Amino acid sequence: MISNAEGRRGEKVALEGRLEPPLLGTRSPLLEVDAMLVLLCVWESVFVGESVEVEGYTIPTLDTPHLHTTLTLPTPKTGRPCPPPPASVTRRVLTPSLPLLQVRLSRQYRVSAIPSLVLLDSRSGRVITKSGREMVSSDPEALTFPWRPRALGxxxxxxxxxxxxxxxxxxxxxxxxxxxxxxxxxxxxxxxxxxxxxxxxxxxxxxxxxxxxxxxxxxxxxxxxxxxxxxxxxxxxxxxxxxxxxxxxxxxxxxxxxxxxxxxxxxxxxxxxxxxxxxxxDPEAERFPWRPQSVEVLAERHMARLQESPCLVLFTDGETTELQFGRDVLLPVAEEYLLEHAQEGALTLQFFVAGEDEVSDSVRDFACLEDVVPLVAILDLAEGAKFLLEDGVEVSTATVHNFVTRYCNSKLSPLPIRPVASSATNTS
CATH class of the missing domain: 3.40.30.10 (Glutaredoxin)
Structure with a gap:
């Protein structure tokens, strides 16, 4: 629940009362919350990674689940004031406003805006349509439900x-x-x-x-x-x-x-x-029909993919021979992994080799990575986590394969994308 929450995005906002995960269709005795606005707030945090300070609270949100970070309000006037909170709830560290599972589902089905309605086959788990919202609008009588799309041919x-x-x-x-x-x-x-x-x-x-x-x-x-x-x-x-x-x-x-x-x-x-x-x-169309490559050179057009999916990036000094070395190291690992995990959608690990350029620098800066080469990192921006190949380990196909295997088996300890900010403590 949120009170005294008027103000523009990015400004400091004073909050009183308790903050809890809202339930759709429920009403709080202290404050009536538009849950969709709260969800939108979390979405902005996931895809943009922005946060603002919220006076009196340190709130762990879904952009960095391993950290105590702050929640940004999407619009002004999300609620009406409520009575002052009891002293026992002041400066309280809170749980995430939306379960991590929901973030992973949104990534799996590439949901980029709300409201969205994705229909699944309950027996196979396969997607019937990601356009349920549009179909509800165009077919309000549900005459063609479950709205299976026709094949392109x-x-x-x-x-x-x-x-x-x-x-x-x-x-x-x-x-x-x-x-x-x-x-x-x-x-x-x-x-x-x-x-x-x-x-x-x-x-x-x-x-x-x-x-x-x-x-x-x-x-x-x-x-x-x-x-x-x-x-x-x-x-x-x-x-x-x-x-x-x-x-x-x-x-x-x-x-x-x-x-x-x-x-x-x-x-x-x-x-x-x-x-x-x-x-x-590729204006000469030399690579037509532009089939996806198992390992790609990181470029600006891949930024959306970095936000959608976990990505392994091998950073190099950008020399042609080093980029080729990176491809040679990653290609066997990528091909084996993608063959085994082809059905995981946006949760599938993507593989990139990066040089020394503005795109690489911006990724390093955002993820707080050291300016050293070669550097192998798995970046999961949506979950606010990164995994680094240990210092002193030679970068080779064998070591990267072992690194990816440990990642897949949850044997790696995640590091936060950004340094941990000191959380507020109760001062009596």
């Missing part, structure tokens, strides 16, 4: 595809090709800036790989805008009248914004949903 086969001149093209003519789905809109400035780059790379890919087709999936606001924008592109488009298919494609592929460029294999499995970033880093 079935969706594309059921839609009408047209070329820039308006001629219909059958799905059978392209079904065996690699496919690029381009989610974009004429009104979107970043889209209009990216489209010429995509056209240039598309033409290079077509010269190297004739078995490649692009499909424009429009988010335009009018048929006129769609036609005008499609006329600038040398590829197919989902027809304007197929609005439901366009929406369903975006939902099934978890498109969160535009422009988004998704690459599909001939069997319509997703190769990458990060086509835009891949294209920017």
């Amino acid at each position: 079935d969706l594309l086969a059921a839609t009408s595809l047209v070329d820039p001149q308006g001629q219909v093209v059958t799905y059978d003519a392209i079904k065996d090709a690699y496919k690029g789905l381009y989610f974009s809109a004429h009104w979107c400035p970043p889209c209009k800036a990216f489209t010429p780059q995509l056209i240039s790379v598309y033409e290079k890919i077509k010269k190297k790989e004739g078995n490649f087709q692009m499909i424009f999936v429009s988010s335009d606001r009018s048929e006129e805008s769609w036609r005008a924008y499609h006329s600038t592109m040398p590829w197919l488009s989902v027809a304007w009248e197929c609005e439901d298919v366009r929406r369903e494609l975006a939902t099934n592929l978890e498109v969160q914004g535009i422009p988004t460029f998704v690459v599909l294999a001939p069997d319509n499995t997703v190769i990458t949903a990060e086509g835009r970033a891949e294209l920017t880093e």
Whole structure:
């Protein structure tokens, strides 16, 4: 429960009374709490890692479960004042506001905002849909419950595809090709800036790989805008009248914004949903179709992945030979691990080799890592923990394999991402 909690995010906030994990739909005798706001507060802590001092309390929150840190309030006016607390509860160290299991579930299913509704098959545990909230809104009578998404191939086969001149093209003519789905809109400035780059790379890919087709999936606001924008592109488009298919494609592929460029294999499995970033880093399309690599060189586009998943990073001095050494060390470990743990989703360990650059420096600074090389660390930002390969241990495939095995078996002792702050003590 929170009282006297008015103020802007980031300011010091005076709290009185007891702070307890809220229960949805329950009412406190001291204070009525909007539990969703409290959950949002925890979410911000998880994904951003920010915190503010809260006068009189040291609150362990989920961004650093091994530390006593502080909880930031998401919005002003979260409650009304309550009577002053008894002396016995002042300066009390509290338990986390949300169980760690819930954080891990949110990561497992890549939930980035609330409210979210994920439906699972109770027998297999597999995801039916992560778009339950949208489906509740679009199908309030639950006529199509449990809202199993259609396969991408079935969706594309059921839609009408047209070329820039308006001629219909059958799905059978392209079904065996690699496919690029381009989610974009004429009104979107970043889209209009990216489209010429995509056209240039598309033409290079077509010269190297004739078995490649692009499909424009429009988010335009009018048929006129769609036609005008499609006329600038040398590829197919989902027809304007197929609005439901366009929406369903975006939902099934978890498109969160535009422009988004998704690459599909001939069997319509997703190769990458990060086509835009891949294209920017590889404008000659030398690595097309940009299949995920077991070990990647840490770059800015990986920052979201560092927040979503635990990551093993081998820091080097950035020389070409050292980066190659890092890849050679990590690759056998990564391939074995990913083969065994492929079904763990966002909880799967990711593998990176890092050089000496701004991205590497920012990760080191955030995780309070020493500026030494080589350095092997497993970083779990969402849980506020890091695990370091011991000083004096030679970095090799064997030692990293042993390090990962101990991590998987919970045999490593976690260190806090940030130094432990001294907690408040009761002063009578």
